[in-house]
Amino acid sequence: MFKINENYQKLPGSYLFSTIAKKVSAFTQANPDKDIIRLGIGDVTQPLAPAVIEAMHKAVDEMGNAETFHGYAPDLGYEFLRNAIAENDYKSRGCEIAPDEIFVSDGAKSDSANIQEIFSQDNRIAVCDPVYPVYVDSNVMSGRTGVYDAKTETWSDVIYMPCTMENGFVPEFPKETPDMIYLCLPNNPTGTTITKAQLQEWVDYANRSGAVIIYDGAYEAYISEKDVAHSIYECEGARTCAIELKSFSKNAGFTGVRLGYTVVPKELKCGDVSLHGMWARRHGTKFNGAPYIVQRAGEAVYSPEGKAQLKEQVAYYMKNASVIKAGLKDAGYTAFGGVNAPYIWLKTPDKMTSWEFFDYLLEKANVVGTPGSGFGPSGEGYFRLTAFGSYENTLAAIERVKKL
Amino acid sequence: MFKINENYQKLPGSYLFSTIAKKVSAFTQANPDKDIIRLGIGDVTQPLAPAVIEAMHKAVDEMGNAETFHGYAPDLGYEFLRNAIAENDYKSRGCEIAPDEIFVSDGAKSDSANIQEIFSQDNRIAVCDPVYPVYVDSNVMSGRTGVYDAKTETWSDVIYMPCTMENGFVPEFPKETPDMIYLCLPNNPTGTTITKAQLQEWVDYANRSGAVIIYDGAYEAYISEKDVAHSIYECEGARTCAIELKSFSKNAGFTGVRLGYTVVPKELKCGDVSLHGMWARRHGTKFNGAPYIVQRAGEAVYSPEGKAQLKEQVAYYMKNASVIKAGLKDAGYTAFGGVNAPYIWLKTPDKMTSWEFFDYLLEKANVVGTPGSGFGPSGEGYFRLTAFGSYENTLAAIERVKKL
Numbered sequence: 001m002f003k004i005n006e007n008y009q010k011l012p013g014s015y016l017f018s019t020i021a022k023k024v025s026a027f028t029q030a031n032p033d034k035d036i037i038r039l040g041i042g043d044v045t046q047p048l049a050p051a052v053i054e055a056m057h058k059a060v061d062e063m064g065n066a067e068t069f070h071g072y073a074p075d076l077g078y079e080f081l082r083n084a085i086a087e088n089d090y091k092s093r094g095c096e097i098a099p100d101e102i103f104v105s106d107g108a109k110s111d112s113a114n115i116q117e118i119f120s121q122d123n124r125i126a127v128c129d130p131v132y133p134v135y136v137d138s139n140v141m142s143g144r145t146g147v148y149d150a151k152t153e154t155w156s157d158v159i160y161m162p163c164t165m166e167n168g169f170v171p172e173f174p175k176e177t178p179d180m181i182y183l184c185l186p187n188n189p190t191g192t193t194i195t196k197a198q199l200q201e202w203v204d205y206a207n208r209s210g211a212v213i214i215y216d217g218a219y220e221a222y223i224s225e226k227d228v229a230h231s232i233y234e235c236e237g238a239r240t241c242a243i244e245l246k247s248f249s250k251n252a253g254f255t256g257v258r259l260g261y262t263v264v265p266k267e268l269k270c271g272d273v274s275l276h277g278m279w280a281r282r283h284g285t286k287f288n289g290a291p292y293i294v295q296r297a298g299e300a301v302y303s304p305e306g307k308a309q310l311k312e313q314v315a316y317y318m319k320n321a322s323v324i325k326a327g328l329k330d331a332g333y334t335a336f337g338g339v340n341a342p343y344i345w346l347k348t349p350d351k352m353t354s355w356e357f358f359d360y361l362l363e364k365a366n367v368v369g370t371p372g373s374g375f376g377p378s379g380e381g382y383f384r385l386t387a388f389g390s391y392e393n394t395l396a397a398i399e400r401v402k403k404l
Numbered sequence: 405m406f407k408i409n410e411n412y413q414k415l416p417g418s419y420l421f422s423t424i425a426k427k428v429s430a431f432t433q434a435n436p437d438k439d440i441i442r443l444g445i446g447d448v449t450q451p452l453a454p455a456v457i458e459a460m461h462k463a464v465d466e467m468g469n470a471e472t473f474h475g476y477a478p479d480l481g482y483e484f485l486r487n488a489i490a491e492n493d494y495k496s497r498g499c500e501i502a503p504d505e506i507f508v509s510d511g512a513k514s515d516s517a518n519i520q521e522i523f524s525q526d527n528r529i530a531v532c533d534p535v536y537p538v539y540v541d542s543n544v545m546s547g548r549t550g551v552y553d554a555k556t557e558t559w560s561d562v563i564y565m566p567c568t569m570e571n572g573f574v575p576e577f578p579k580e581t582p583d584m585i586y587l588c589l590p591n592n593p594t595g596t597t598i599t600k601a602q603l604q605e606w607v608d609y610a611n612r613s614g615a616v617i618i619y620d621g622a623y624e625a626y627i628s629e630k631d632v633a634h635s636i637y638e639c640e641g642a643r644t645c646a647i648e649l650k651s652f653s654k655n656a657g658f659t660g661v662r663l664g665y666t667v668v669p670k671e672l673k674c675g676d677v678s679l680h681g682m683w684a685r686r687h688g689t690k691f692n693g694a695p696y697i698v699q700r701a702g703e704a705v706y707s708p709e710g711k712a713q714l715k716e717q718v719a720y721y722m723k724n725a726s727v728i729k730a731g732l733k734d735a736g737y738t739a740f741g742g743v744n745a746p747y748i749w750l751k752t753p754d755k756m757t758s759w760e761f762f763d764y765l766l767e768k769a770n771v772v773g774t775p776g777s778g779f780g781p782s783g784e785g786y787f788r789l790t791a792f793g794s795y796e797n798t799l800a801a802i803e804r805v806k807k808l
Binding site for chain 1: 460
């Protein structure tokens with residue numbers, strides 16, 4: 001008689017954003033006349049840039065012609081894309097990353113969930129708290145997190161690094177030594193980040209303690225301050241301790257296009273075993289490449305036209321971020337983020353819990369946000385708003401919040 | 405100090421098709437003047453059908469417009485696609501599969517590798533031998549296969565079901581009781597299949613013994629004989645014991661487009677736990693949907709124009725299959741398959757091993773095929789040729805083989 005992976009039974013509730021979708025759907029059914037504005041899930045709203053659209057049309061035409069048709073993609077991704085990434089995201093910033101250290105994928109969500117597979121089940125993971133739920137959930141599914149305590153909403157074998165107002169949202173080295181450290185910087189959900197000097201300390205810590213850093217740089221395009229690193233490989237020694245995950249979802253609006261990549265430097269080893277080789281094996285066995293059309297779209301992101309158009313798109317969303325932050329301040333809220341990231345992280349008023357504030361905002365202002373506690377226990381009492389709406393909706397939402 | 409997943413170290417050699425690619429690349433470098441014909445990896449060569457191209461252009465345009473832009477896709481896939489699948493692949497054949505039992509993915513390779521995750525590590529798997537390498541390799545990676553014996557090229561905890569000339573390539577119920585049974589029908593690599601009555605026996609066996617069948621129906625579009633099931637759900641009782649994986653790679657040439665789906669019926673349970681719910685949770689946590697453009701392409705496969713165009717495409721490849729099989733027969737080879745599947749499985753001549761014949765064919769005829777032993781120990785002494793080349797190349801390849 002077959003048995004199931006019992007670790008799945010340990011997962012409390014459903015995936016955060018599915019829960020929110022269900023709550024909003026129930027509210028909409030009960031109140032069909034209400035005009036809901038969604039600043040909850042981090043989904044973009046602006047259309048793809050013209051340079052990307054043009055590249056995709058061209059690639060579609062190629063797929064319709066026997067001479068230019070493309071079947072299975074190369075395991076790591078097409079060279080044209082890996083070269084563009086190596087040149088623009090690394091070489092131009094003085095980081096030594098070779099094209100064959102870049103693994104093109106269908107998005108950073110898959111990569112951030114799958115990367116734990118190449119590590120031992122005994123490894124202890126450390127996460128910032130609050131954090132993107134996928135890091136912990138994927139480790140729960142593979143049995144790496146121990147026992148869940150429903151009262152504290154924590155796992156016995158996970159090392160939590162609280163990031164709160166009190167420490168300026170900067171994670172501190174944990175008392176217990178972790179084996180795998182997940183860092184998402186600029187951070188989802190808090191919208192805050194750390195300086196390059198602070199990141200260098202984490203790289204040094206990882207090299208000193210033999211930990212590997214899983215560095216999620218999905219929001220890199222939103223960095224506006226000079227002393228913030230755009231890649232962990234800007235730090236000395238990162239090639240021996242860090243894997244970097246990148247996404248095209250937020251810098252180019254590819255949430256519905258699906259493209260990302262993972263960098264595994266060849267120096268990153270456990271004894272004699274290269275993690276690069278392991279990830280290559282995983283990629284070759286469990287994945288069959290991102291679509292040709294999508295990889296051509298990714299290439300267009302790095303063209304001169306693509307760069308200019310996407311710079312504008314990022315600026316558009318960051319204008320929203322300013323509107324949200326200023327509006328919240330006017331309304332008497334304490335809010336963080338929005339300077340190097342498209343997220344605003346606010347303290348809930350009147351000691352409301354995060355979910356109480358979610359319901360309050362949904363019912364009174366018909367605005368959807370994300371409860372901070374959904375990202376971890378230290379997110380309780382906080383709430384996330386995203387800058388990915390349209391400018392008009394963002395303005396309208398903030399006006400409603402101000403009137404509450 | 406972090407540790408790695410030691411199971412990866414147990415994997416012998418590299419992924420089959422990577423090894424072939426390297427061998428061919430070395431030969432090409434040494435012999436730049438040779439014109440190589442590839443009938444090895446199961447990659448298609450015909451361009452996408454006009455109906456699919458049209459749907460993709462339309463979807464690209466939608467992505468370039470704020471009013472019609474699509475961000476994150478729904479977890480299970482878009483309804484328009486799931487409805488088309490439920491109607492055309494199931495209802496029309498009298499199978500009861502609801503749209504919400506269909507999970508759209510980026511291809512059957514990912515699904516067939518990932519599906520084992522929701523099962524216990526104690527489960528014993530049974531596979532046909534020879535078999536698509538991903539089933540076993542993905543189970544090796546998660547530590548479900550025991551110890552590898554390099555001499556017999558088998559894993560201690562895998563139950564092998566030999567499919568050879570002697571039993572007409574029909575797997576027999578194994579002596580030991582398996583928990584998970586992988587069946588790929590019509591079969592890759594042998595190109596053979598079993599009747600619906602024989603499949604019903606497997607469904608009954610699984611229900612009787614409490615096993616789950618992972619049914620890979622990637623080659624279903626090539627079925628030409630009437631008594632062969634197009635879906636395992638044509639068999640009575642399959643809803644309580646079977647998961648079905650389907651691909652758009654071979655019926656619609658989507659190897660470079662990436663689209664597939666998995667069916668998990670709601671009745672499929674382990675005690676009280678629904679596997680449907682578990683797979684939904686996995687999908688929601690580790691995957692972020694197939695691209696909107698690709699899902700629209702998938703929908704076009706089911707349009708009247710798409711169906712007509714793809715029927716022609718399948719006929720084109722099956723004409724190749726006939727050419728290969730007839731040519732091999734003329735040349736004195738014993739060959740199987742090619743009637744309900746796009747693969748021809750031949751017995752190597754003169755007691756050559758599969759890899760010896762691979763080298764022989766590459767060097768003497770400049771034709772690339774796939775060594776049978778790469779698919780499992782019972783594949784030794786066999787060789788796979790695919791019908792996915794162009795008609796002209798297929799003819800030329802067979803002429804070269806005849807002249808050997």
